[in-house]
Amino acid sequence: MTKYSIFSLLRNAMGYHQDWEKAWRSPAPKPNYDVIIIGGGGHGLATAYYLAKEHGITNVAVLEKGWIGGGNTGRNTTIIRSNYLWDESAAIYDKSLQLYEGLSQELNYNIMLSQRGVLNLAHNLSDLREIERRINANRLNGVDGEVLSVEQVKKMVPIINDSRATRYPILGASLQKRGGVARHDAIAWGYARAADGRGIDIIQNCEVTGINREGGKVTGVETTNGTINAPKVAIVVAGHTSMLAQMADIRLPIVSHPLQAMVTEPIKPIIDCVVMSNAVHVYVSQSDKGELVFGAGVDGHIGYSQRGGLHIVEGQTAAICELFPIFSRLRMMRQWGGIVDTCPDASPIIGKTPVEGLYINGGWGTGGFKGTPGSGWVLAHTIARDEPHPLNAPFNLDRFTTGALIDEHGAAAVAH
Amino acid sequence: MLLIKCPWCGEREEIEFHYGGEAHIVRPEDPDALDDKQWADYLFATANTKGVFLERWVHESGCRRWFNAARNTTTNEILATYKMSEKPPAGAKK
Numbered sequence: 001m002t003k004y005s006i007f008s009l010l011r012n013a014m015g016y017h018q019d020w021e022k023a024w025r026s027p028a029p030k031p032n033y034d035v036i037i038i039g040g041g042g043h044g045l046a047t048a049y050y051l052a053k054e055h056g057i058t059n060v061a062v063l064e065k066g067w068i069g070g071g072n073t074g075r076n077t078t079i080i081r082s083n084y085l086w087d088e089s090a091a092i093y094d095k096s097l098q099l100y101e102g103l104s105q106e107l108n109y110n111i112m113l114s115q116r117g118v119l120n121l122a123h124n125l126s127d128l129r130e131i132e133r134r135i136n137a138n139r140l141n142g143v144d145g146e147v148l149s150v151e152q153v154k155k156m157v158p159i160i161n162d163s164r165a166t167r168y169p170i171l172g173a174s175l176q177k178r179g180g181v182a183r184h185d186a187i188a189w190g191y192a193r194a195a196d197g198r199g200i201d202i203i204q205n206c207e208v209t210g211i212n213r214e215g216g217k218v219t220g221v222e223t224t225n226g227t228i229n230a231p232k233v234a235i236v237v238a239g240h241t242s243m244l245a246q247m248a249d250i251r252l253p254i255v256s257h258p259l260q261a262m263v264t265e266p267i268k269p270i271i272d273c274v275v276m277s278n279a280v281h282v283y284v285s286q287s288d289k290g291e292l293v294f295g296a297g298v299d300g301h302i303g304y305s306q307r308g309g310l311h312i313v314e315g316q317t318a319a320i321c322e323l324f325p326i327f328s329r330l331r332m333m334r335q336w337g338g339i340v341d342t343c344p345d346a347s348p349i350i351g352k353t354p355v356e357g358l359y360i361n362g363g364w365g366t367g368g369f370k371g372t373p374g375s376g377w378v379l380a381h382t383i384a385r386d387e388p389h390p391l392n393a394p395f396n397l398d399r400f401t402t403g404a405l406i407d408e409h410g411a412a413a414v415a416h
Numbered sequence: 417m418l419l420i421k422c423p424w425c426g427e428r429e430e431i432e433f434h435y436g437g438e439a440h441i442v443r444p445e446d447p448d449a450l451d452d453k454q455w456a457d458y459l460f461a462t463a464n465t466k467g468v469f470l471e472r473w474v475h476e477s478g479c480r481r482w483f484n485a486a487r488n489t490t491t492n493e494i495l496a497t498y499k500m501s502e503k504p505p506a507g508a509k510k
Contacts, residue, residue: 242462243466251457252461252464253462254462302437302465302489303492310417311430344460400459401453
């Protein structure tokens with residue numbers, strides 16, 4: 001793997017950038033691996049990378065049915081934060097944020113992490129109380145956070161509508177300064193390149209069609225490229241977790257919904273932080289290209305269509321125009337959808353399954369992007385040791401039986 | 417936006433309706449007899465079908481009555497809607 005640097009850039013400039021080494025190989029799958037990871041999104045690639053880096057396991061295949069990062073990794077609104085209410089969530093999301101903070105250097109790949117601050121607006125008394133409670137909980141867990149007054153919000157975001165005459169006036173906000181955005185594609189590409197550099201095979205256009213078992217143990221997978229064997233298989237597939245689990249006769253408490261996002265035409269820098277609103281339900285940030293990136297809620301029904309209803313778009317743009325009247329004449333450039341797998345308690349499932357050697361990492365709902373590094377880090381530990389790390393132990397599948405749910409509905413700083 | 421045919425009111429836009437999840441889930445006859453695993457299965461485990469799915473809707477901003485629909489979750493095509501007391505149409509499996 002060539003190290004990217006100013007010198008490699010200069011050297012390649014001499015050759016008109018025609019001779020760059022491929023960022024990762026495209027090997028044919030071997031018949032046997034130690035670990036197979038189903039899903040070449042950010043979470044799957046991060047898992048592969050940490051398996052190699054932290055646990056020295058490099059005989060690993062990442063199987064991706066399309067192209068890497070072509071699913072939800074490339075469809076989200078790239079927001080990163082760790083201001084979750086419950087201890088378990090704060091711990092895993094902050095681990096993830098800490099890994100993000102050193103990731104560009106570690107991967108030798110610019111993930112364009114921009115810790116520009118994430119604001120969560122309050123529009124009513126219960127929002128304000130919730131924010132006070134959450135910020136206190138965050139601080140006790142070592143997660144940074146502060147409560148802002150309307151004046152402080154207005155100072156930070158001068159274009160925001162702080163009129164008291166709106167239907168849902170802004171009453172305050174929480175701020176996590178370490179929160180922000182990163183380049184989503186670069187997360188997938190950076191992890192892929194680093195994992196490949198450590199000898200891991202990334203196999204694209206290889207769809208898993210079956211999970212082979214013998215006597216309650218996993219033996220491998222059937223794919224469109226034939227049978228591939230491995231004693232350990234991990235399902236890391238946002239949007240199709242239920243389908244994959246079904247191949248191993250596991251029924252999950254997961255429901256899949258379409259979630260949409262959209263961007264406007266690019267404009268000059270106008271908003272330098274992330275603004276999220278729970279009550280009017282929209283979130284906005286500005287990309288480095290100048291486009292405003294909007295996201296909001298899911299369609300209520302189960303759906304695998306990767307497109308949502310236009311009434312959701314309407315609600316979202318109405319919210320934007322109320323918060324930022326200045327945006328009302330901007331033109332939308334693109335709008336798209338992805339499928340999010342949601343759990344009843346709005347927390348992911350990361351851990352072992354009733355089938356020996358089969359692991360699941362899924363159900364991240366609407367907020368999986370921010371969890372990418374931490375998710376891969378704990379799953380790699382779980383696979384290598386065949387037992388969960390303390391960080392992901394609470395996120396086991398058994399919690400739906402024991403009742404030890406991690407209820408982040410409404411507590412996670414956004415509406416679900 | 418889906419166009420949903422309420423069995424009582426006819427075709428209306430999706431915003432008049434509220435989603436109710438998987439249909440035909442039968443409440444256990446004797447909940448006390450269930451162990452935690454069975455109870456969790458009843459409460460949480462879902463089919464989450466990719467393809468034709470039987471689901472509940474309520475015409476919230478209309479007649480406010482519940483009904484079932486057979487909808488393809490990939491194409492969003494609604495094959496049929498039917499009253500709660502009726503059996504799903506032939507060909508649409510749960």
